[in-house]
Amino acid sequence: MSQHSKKARRFLADAKRAAWHDETLWMVRCKRDRAAEAVDDWENLRGQASDIKEKALENIPQYIRQFKEAARQNGAIVMEASNHVMLQGYVATILRSNGALRVVKSKSMLTEECGLNEYLIEQGFTIIDTDLGECIMQLRREPPSHIVLPAIHLRKEEIGETFHKHLGTEAGASDPTYLAQAARKYLREQFLSAQAAITGVNFAVAETGTIVVCTNEGNADMGVHAAPIQIHCMSIEKIIPAMADLGVFTRLLARSATGQAVTAYTSHYRTPKPDGKMYIIIVDNGRSERLYHPTGRSTLKCIRCGACMNTCPVYRRSGGHSYGQVIPGPIGSAIAPFRDFRTAAGLPFACSLCESCSNICPVRINLHEQLYYWRQEMNSYRSTPILRKLIMKTAALVLAKPLYYRLAGSLGRFFLRYFPFMLKLPLRAWTRGRKLPRPERQTFRQWYARNASKHTS
Amino acid sequence: MWDHKIGLFIPCYIDQLYPRAGIAAFETLRRLGLNVSCPPNQLCCGQPLANSGAACETVALCRRFADSFLEYDYIVCPSSSCVYHIRHHYEKIARSEKVEKICDSIYELCEFIVDVLGIDDMKLLFPHKVGIHHSCHGLRGLELASTGELIQPRYSKVHSLLEKAEGITLTKLDREDECCGFGGTFSVFEPHVSVRMGTDRLSDHLRNGSEFITATDMSCLMHLEAIIRRQRKKAKVIHVAEILKTCRV
Numbered sequence: 001m002s003q004h005s006k007k008a009r010r011f012l013a014d015a016k017r018a019a020w021h022d023e024t025l026w027m028v029r030c031k032r033d034r035a036a037e038a039v040d041d042w043e044n045l046r047g048q049a050s051d052i053k054e055k056a057l058e059n060i061p062q063y064i065r066q067f068k069e070a071a072r073q074n075g076a077i078v079m080e081a082s083n084h085v086m087l088q089g090y091v092a093t094i095l096r097s098n099g100a101l102r103v104v105k106s107k108s109m110l111t112e113e114c115g116l117n118e119y120l121i122e123q124g125f126t127i128i129d130t131d132l133g134e135c136i137m138q139l140r141r142e143p144p145s146h147i148v149l150p151a152i153h154l155r156k157e158e159i160g161e162t163f164h165k166h167l168g169t170e171a172g173a174s175d176p177t178y179l180a181q182a183a184r185k186y187l188r189e190q191f192l193s194a195q196a197a198i199t200g201v202n203f204a205v206a207e208t209g210t211i212v213v214c215t216n217e218g219n220a221d222m223g224v225h226a227a228p229i230q231i232h233c234m235s236i237e238k239i240i241p242a243m244a245d246l247g248v249f250t251r252l253l254a255r256s257a258t259g260q261a262v263t264a265y266t267s268h269y270r271t272p273k274p275d276g277k278m279y280i281i282i283v284d285n286g287r288s289e290r291l292y293h294p295t296g297r298s299t300l301k302c303i304r305c306g307a308c309m310n311t312c313p314v315y316r317r318s319g320g321h322s323y324g325q326v327i328p329g330p331i332g333s334a335i336a337p338f339r340d341f342r343t344a345a346g347l348p349f350a351c352s353l354c355e356s357c358s359n360i361c362p363v364r365i366n367l368h369e370q371l372y373y374w375r376q377e378m379n380s381y382r383s384t385p386i387l388r389k390l391i392m393k394t395a396a397l398v399l400a401k402p403l404y405y406r407l408a409g410s411l412g413r414f415f416l417r418y419f420p421f422m423l424k425l426p427l428r429a430w431t432r433g434r435k436l437p438r439p440e441r442q443t444f445r446q447w448y449a450r451n452a453s454k455h456t457s
Numbered sequence: 458m459w460d461h462k463i464g465l466f467i468p469c470y471i472d473q474l475y476p477r478a479g480i481a482a483f484e485t486l487r488r489l490g491l492n493v494s495c496p497p498n499q500l501c502c503g504q505p506l507a508n509s510g511a512a513c514e515t516v517a518l519c520r521r522f523a524d525s526f527l528e529y530d531y532i533v534c535p536s537s538s539c540v541y542h543i544r545h546h547y548e549k550i551a552r553s554e555k556v557e558k559i560c561d562s563i564y565e566l567c568e569f570i571v572d573v574l575g576i577d578d579m580k581l582l583f584p585h586k587v588g589i590h591h592s593c594h595g596l597r598g599l600e601l602a603s604t605g606e607l608i609q610p611r612y613s614k615v616h617s618l619l620e621k622a623e624g625i626t627l628t629k630l631d632r633e634d635e636c637c638g639f640g641g642t643f644s645v646f647e648p649h650v651s652v653r654m655g656t657d658r659l660s661d662h663l664r665n666g667s668e669f670i671t672a673t674d675m676s677c678l679m680h681l682e683a684i685i686r687r688q689r690k691k692a693k694v695i696h697v698a699e700i701l702k703t704c705r706v
Contacts, residue, residue: 002646009649018653026632033605042608311606313636317653350647352640352654353508354593359606372508379510392506396514399469399501400521409473416474429645433652434683437474444472444479448495452483 002346008318011153021153022316028149029310031259032360038261039251049252050364052245053301056206056237057291063206063239064282070209074271076278083285084114090281091116091198091231092123098229098277100125100195106213106220107131108200109147109304110235110283113326116198127198128190130219132183139166145320147327148257148306153319187219197223199269201234202303203249204280207242210270211280214253214263221267231279232269236287237300249303252362256305290338295373299334301363308357308367314350323347330357334370341381348374413439459574463493464529466563468536468675469501475675478696482535482566485701489574493533496525503550504542509642512550519551523559531573532563535698537595537673538641540565545598565599565673566698571614577621579704584624587700588667588692589615590658590681592674593636601673604634615673615697622700628665635661639680655684662692671697 012018036042056063068078081087095103103125105111117138120127129138133150137143139162144150151159160174169182199220203212211232213220224230240246254260272278290296309315309329320328324343325336333351336344348371357367379392398404415423420436427436463486467479486493502522503515522543526532534540543563547556570576591613595601602613620627638644638654645651659681662670670692672678678694685692 005647005649008647012649012653022657030605036608039608313638313654314647314650317650317657318647346646349510349643350650352593352636352638352643352651354636354640355597356593356604356606356634356636359597359604375508375510376512377510380513392509392511392514396503396506396511396518399503399506400517402498402500405469405500409469413473429648430683432648433656433687434680435686437679437683439474440476442476444467444476445495445497447476447480448467448483449497452495 002349003324003343004318004322004346004350007322007324008314008350011319011322012317017153017155018317018319020155021319024152025310025316028258029307029360032256032307032310033259035255035259035261039255045248045252046362046364048248049303049362050301052240052248053237053363056239056241057297057300060236060239060291063241064236067204067206067209067239068282070207071280072209074209076209076272076280078280078282081281081283081285084283087111087114087233087281087283087285088116088119091233092120092125094229094231094279095120095125095196098196100227100229102190102194103127103196103198104130104190104194104223104227105198106200106215106223107134108198108233109327110200110233110285111198112144114283114285116233128187128194130187130190130217130223131215132180132217135183135187136162139163143321143326145328146306146309147304153321191222191226194223194227196229196231197227198231198233199224201232201238202253203240203246204234204238205241205243205246206239208270210243210268212246213267213269214250214265215267216258216260216264218265221265224267224269225273228273228276229279230269230272230276231281233281233283235283235285237302253303253305256307256360256362286338290335293338295370296334296338298365299331299370301365302331303363305362307360307362311356311360312351313354313356314352318350323350330367330371331365334365334367334374337374337377344374345378345381348372348378409443413443459490460492461530462528463491464526464532465493465495466499466502466526466532466534466539467495468534468539470679471536471675474679475696478535478675478698481696481698481702482533485566485698485704486533488702488704489570489576489706496529499525502539502543504539505641507542507546507550508640512546516551519547519556520553523547523551523553523555526559527555530562531569532559533566533569534563535566535673535696536675537565537592537599537601538676540568541594541598565595565601566701567614567618567673568599568601570618570701576706577617579618579621579701580706581619581622581700582624582703582705583619583622583700586626586628586666586668587619588628588630588662588665588670589613589619590637590662590670590672590677591615591634592672592677595673596634606634619671619697619700622703628662628667630661630665632661637677637681639677641676644680651680652684655680656688659684659688659690659692663690667692669693669695671695671700673697
């Protein structure tokens, strides 16, 4: 049993939570469907977005160069980190050299991927996640389970408990408005006392050197405006060529993510504040490798909307933590093999190949084909269990030879018909929640041999 | 009027476990007055292996498949996932002229009736409440119907054939395009998620009054039937061909 399968089993053991998790995310997907329907020529918009991203990936060194020049002219300090260690080092150095100890952060999957929080805390900095969902997860010391809705797997009562323990709300209180007020008060204090603000980046416009961050809570703005030092951490694929391209993505992003027409805030950061400093760190962390991988390349088009998670029937029932990755769901499973082939081994198989993710992806990443590809790769990899390899080889042989096929078929049907209990143990993965099929007396081929000639057209 | 030669491909699991679906497909095509036959040496298309990551082991299977159907003008198959596999993966696994010809001439049964034969009303008779389960490979892979994800005009080839049947009531489901959780070896690699998905799908049908659940893929139905029997529920599964064989044209 794969790690994913084991964790999914644990998640499903709480049947009520699993049902509610599934229904909540399905509701988000339905909202997305309605929002997309309201746009003229949605499918064409997806095509445009995909084309722009393709173009950006095609010429990425040139666009990065253009972006750096523009950003420097705007007064930003631009750095490049080839991996997570460099990013951690850069951020710590920036903070130290500016005497900043208290840091607020707005949502960034990249810094999550690079383990920035853990590193900075270890180095003695205070770092507070200010996106409400992320903030809840940070208080609970758990990783997010969804990239847009990090605490989607939690009930409001559980959040009430967390806030009671950490923020001193009343015991047993779970009213969402009350809890949101408490979080607001706590976060305002953090914003006011912070000496630096770190944000992720949704889009980086090469033409103008602009950083664009989309949030619903305004927390990126609050952090950046209040603190003298602002640090924007972006991965290389966030580059888009021109400002004119931005509208294509902002129209797609919020609709795909939550079914909103647009995120409440679309913040453009171009120049440092008077007396402030603006840093931009461009991170590679394995992306160049993906860029030159014929299949994996298109995963770099991802704009992190989370739509593939909301629509994925497996994700909705297994929960984000079952993937054991920073980014869960279909896109997470397609990226995971690049990060660590071994721990990703079960993920391409945690998928029924329903293709819903590829249909919903606003930048048309062929997610189901990616997962199909990785299944082939995983299978030819040394660590595949010998038994599984043997089963595949035997099956291939049996299914290619009429005599073997007939023999195996008769044998299987005989046991299924007369001694189904004998198959229960070897087939227990099937029989746990299902009965074995009851074959009929004859196969189609036997019927055909006897009856086909009787049928006349 | 139509003297094209049609080869009926009966996938391995239908042959072995659900011959009635294969027989129904054969009878349907015969009733439509077509010159249909079943090449005796056909075997599996290799889909279960390829989806489990062993596509490279199936080169011989693909070639064998192409050889056994080479003489036919059209290949028809009552299993959307097999058709999907052949149409989308064969040329990558074992490209050849023969294989290319096969990929271009294979059709799922409903698709064949609607798109190739252009039949609109089959004069079916099926006085029951029927829920249509859209098998993912048929739905998204062969585009047999529109999905909620793609913003496009709404259509369904299976609905269009069945809705005209005498006495039939098609159930309206809460989730029209959700996967049943079979997914081939997925059902064994991820048994808990798979059973949960199937249970949810089944509840949708029962809640909305389906007496029969039908699909273009017997494998989805095998999974759903296995859950129905384990949970002692009332619905029956029936391959779409078993409804189509009631045609009176």
